[in-house]
Amino acid sequence: MKELLKIEHARKVYQSRFKGVQVEALKDIQLEVNEGEYTAIMGESGSGKSTLLNMIATLDKPTSGKLYLNGDDLTQIKEKAAAAFRREHLGFVFQDFNLLDTISVKDNILLPLVLSRKSIKAAKPKLQELAEKLEITALLEKYPYELSGGQKQR
Structure with a gap:
């Protein structure tokens, strides 16, 4: 089976604006998703689901670790190229539909x-x-x- 997504030791740490407190949103995440598989990301509120999805979508970068999508290292995509990468390679299904009501x-x-x-x-x-x-x-x-x-x- 072809490997579509691979996450190796992904970690995300946010620095709070107050008192410089560090918040570890993700700790040593490892995941493989192969072609034809369905994967659900589940967890309680605040467990890092959105953080993980934002990293896979190139909207955020991990503090450490690697993310590969179809063999492309997502951690190496430059900010300017990320929008084009998302447009060409990713599809999003949002909870809020993000449709413009003023156009058909x-x-x-x-x-x-x-x-x-x-x-x-x-x-x-x-x-x-x-x-x-x-x-x-x-x-x-x-x-x-x-x-x-x-x-x-x-």
Whole structure:
């Protein structure tokens, strides 16, 4: 099986603004996720779940340790390249849908492609393919505030 994600001895320490107290959010995290596997990250509030996900998403860097996604060392990605890396290689499903209510579903889907400098002509086939796969073709001209929670999530 192909290894998609590998985390080796990841540690994250935050320095508090008051009195310089250190807070260890993650301690010696090791994880491997292979192609075809489903993985759930569970734990009580404050256990470091969001910190770990932020590091995997290149939104934060570990204090020490390594994170590899498809063999790429995420700890070596420069800040300027991180946004492009996320756009090209990662997909996010947020608890809050992060849709813009002032534009249609179609435009919400096209927006990341336009921001990555893809032409609308090239993006439209991808839009159709995605809409069919997610069974939202009939919703493309609607606005997010007109959709159910499940439709927004798709």
